[in-house]
Amino acid sequence: MSSTAVADFQALSDSATFNRWAEFQVREAADGESELVMPWRAGEMGQYAGFLHAGLVAALLDTACGLAAASLVGRVLAAQFSMNCLAPARGHTFTARGHVVKAGRTLVFTTGELFAHGDDSNVKLVATASTLLVPVVDPPATS
Amino acid sequence: MSSTAVADFQALSDSATFNRWAEFQVREAADGESELVMPWRAGEMGQYAGFLHAGLVAALLDTACGLAAASLVGRVLAAQFSMNCLAPARGHTFTARGHVVKAGRTLVFTTGELFAHGDDSNVKLVATASTLLVPVVDPPATS
Amino acid sequence: MSSTAVADFQALSDSATFNRWAEFQVREAADGESELVMPWRAGEMGQYAGFLHAGLVAALLDTACGLAAASLVGRVLAAQFSMNCLAPARGHTFTARGHVVKAGRTLVFTTGELFAHGDDSNVKLVATASTLLVPVVDPPATS
Amino acid sequence: MSSTAVADFQALSDSATFNRWAEFQVREAADGESELVMPWRAGEMGQYAGFLHAGLVAALLDTACGLAAASLVGRVLAAQFSMNCLAPARGHTFTARGHVVKAGRTLVFTTGELFAHGDDSNVKLVATASTLLVPVVDPPATS
Numbered sequence: 180m181s182s183t184a185v186a187d188f189q190a191l192s193d194s195a196t197f198n199r200w201a202e203f204q205v206r207e208a209a210d211g212e213s214e215l216v217m218p219w220r221a222g223e224m225g226q227y228a229g230f231l232h233a234g235l236v237a238a239l240l241d242t243a244c245g246l247a248a249a250s251l252v253g254r255v256l257a258a259q260f261s262m263n264c265l266a267p268a269r270g271h272t273f274t275a276r277g278h279v280v281k282a283g284r285t286l287v288f289t290t291g292e293l294f295a296h297g298d299d300s301n302v303k304l305v306a307t308a309s310t311l312l313v314p315v316v317d318p319p320a321t322s
Numbered sequence: 323m324s325s326t327a328v329a330d331f332q333a334l335s336d337s338a339t340f341n342r343w344a345e346f347q348v349r350e351a352a353d354g355e356s357e358l359v360m361p362w363r364a365g366e367m368g369q370y371a372g373f374l375h376a377g378l379v380a381a382l383l384d385t386a387c388g389l390a391a392a393s394l395v396g397r398v399l400a401a402q403f404s405m406n407c408l409a410p411a412r413g414h415t416f417t418a419r420g421h422v423v424k425a426g427r428t429l430v431f432t433t434g435e436l437f438a439h440g441d442d443s444n445v446k447l448v449a450t451a452s453t454l455l456v457p458v459v460d461p462p463a464t465s
Numbered sequence: 466m467s468s469t470a471v472a473d474f475q476a477l478s479d480s481a482t483f484n485r486w487a488e489f490q491v492r493e494a495a496d497g498e499s500e501l502v503m504p505w506r507a508g509e510m511g512q513y514a515g516f517l518h519a520g521l522v523a524a525l526l527d528t529a530c531g532l533a534a535a536s537l538v539g540r541v542l543a544a545q546f547s548m549n550c551l552a553p554a555r556g557h558t559f560t561a562r563g564h565v566v567k568a569g570r571t572l573v574f575t576t577g578e579l580f581a582h583g584d585d586s587n588v589k590l591v592a593t594a595s596t597l598l599v600p601v602v603d604p605p606a607t608s
Numbered sequence: 609m610s611s612t613a614v615a616d617f618q619a620l621s622d623s624a625t626f627n628r629w630a631e632f633q634v635r636e637a638a639d640g641e642s643e644l645v646m647p648w649r650a651g652e653m654g655q656y657a658g659f660l661h662a663g664l665v666a667a668l669l670d671t672a673c674g675l676a677a678a679s680l681v682g683r684v685l686a687a688q689f690s691m692n693c694l695a696p697a698r699g700h701t702f703t704a705r706g707h708v709v710k711a712g713r714t715l716v717f718t719t720g721e722l723f724a725h726g727d728d729s730n731v732k733l734v735a736t737a738s739t740l741l742v743p744v745v746d747p748p749a750t751s
Binding site: 424447 | 547549551552566567574576590593595597
């Protein structure tokens with residue numbers, strides 16, 4: 180994809196104050212596919228055992244799914260989100276990928292995966308997700 | 323429940339750096355029921371339209387479900403998390419409640435609700451969740 | 466509710482050949498609430514251990530949720546269905562209940578429970594479900 | 609895979625009276641992968657609009673996921689089942705595929721897809737699923 184498009188989706192992500200706080204970096208968002216990266220910060224992102232908090236696992240997966248959908252149909256809101264936590268989310272960096280399975284007029288079905296990057300270039304699948312998104316219909320502009 | 327028990331679960335919550343960052347306050351955690359409160363911070367918690375980010379909706383619901391489970395079976399890890407986003411999560415405070423539906427030896431089934439507190443004492447149900455948790459078996463102590 | 470309304474929803478249920486095969490009996494369908502009953506038939510409805518098959522657990526819960534939604538918004542189609550299997554579904558009769566949590570224009574959120582009726586009037590909650598349904602918009606009549 | 613193994617899993621499937629009623633045919637069950645086929649019977653398998661009933665969509669997906677898991681860890685029971693209904697399930701034959709994502713000691717995570725086979729060799733993805741299964745621990749034999 181063009182770097183222009185990535186910059187547009189990075190700006191969309193940065194319009195969310197939580198995404199800025201979490202330093203989400205958009206790597207790809209085109210043709211129903213997306214990739215999002217987040218650096219680990221131990222002092223603010225952990226659950227009680229020191230792994231990445233489930234809320235951040237969900238935030239990464241939900242955002243990656245939303246970007247994949249937005250690349251096809253514009254702005255969306257999540258109606259349903261499901262995730263499976265396969266392994267403790269432990270790493271210095273996390274990468275989430277999103278994929279559109281089907282984009283209809285009223286619903287967009289997506290799936291996503293979260294990978295943890297550890298030492299020695301070790302990459303591990305730690306969670307998967309499935310989301311249903313509803314395209315946001317903008318009100319007609321008034322003049 | 324006794325204030326001692328609430329203090330214990332607040333300490334458990336505070337052992338998670340993300341929970342401290344989000345200022346989760348445990349109001350109840352006993353007999354398979356829990357209540358958790360979080361104040362809204364616009365500058366760090368929003369999604370792109372200015373509502374509470376789905377990651378924080380998930381974090382509140384997952385934590386409330388985990389506390390409800392922990393009040394019966396001790397420490398747990400989430401294996402599966404599902405949530406329905408019923409309405410935009412907008413308010414000055416959010417309250418999550420968790421309930422144990424069934425606590426088995428290998429799996430604990432829970433449900434949760436998230437309420438947004440707006441102006442004029444308006445309270446609105448904005449999301450529901452269902453989680454499957456696995457009790458954490460501590461390794462036997464060695465001497 | 467009036468017995469007329471129950472008869473209407475029984476007719477809707479009977480328009481599904483699978484519902485007739487499974488002998489679904491509509492007990493209630495009004496104001497976003499529903500109740501559905503099914504008798505157990507060991508020779509056609511079992512999974513490998515002899516309990517009610519997960520497909521029938523899903524069919525009962527999905528139909529109960531659909532009836533609850535239909536009582537408010539007319540015909541619907543399921544977009545997403547989740548269920549938790551709490552206990553082996555064993556009994557001579559099964560009762561499913563459905564409830565509308567929120568009925569919007571494009572999506573209806575529902576929940577449901579499945580109860581197994583055993584000997585000695587024993588009633589047990591064996592599964593819970595959550596479904597997202599989309600109202601079916603009939604095409605405009607042409608003249 | 610060997611035809612012996614397929615015959616064993618077909619026998620396991622046939623031990624479920626519902627699977628025999630629905631004429632489930634096991635095509636593959638090995639190494640965490642499975643394939644299952646079912647012929648459409650309009651007079652017993654339809655929902656109210658004449659498509660395959662959601663209960664049978666669930667039954668096929670749940671069984672395919674269960675066979676995929678069973679090929680790695682032996683008998684299992686479903687604890688959680690989620691499906692997305694992408695399109696009306698219409699066809700003369702349905703094929704479900706199951707895949708193990710992760711097989712742990714206490715939980716097996718799987719995914720599945722359901723394909724509808726229509727006229728002119730048309731094949732369409734109509735539903736996807738995700739299941740969590742618990743390995744069944746057989747009680748020790750007594751003599």
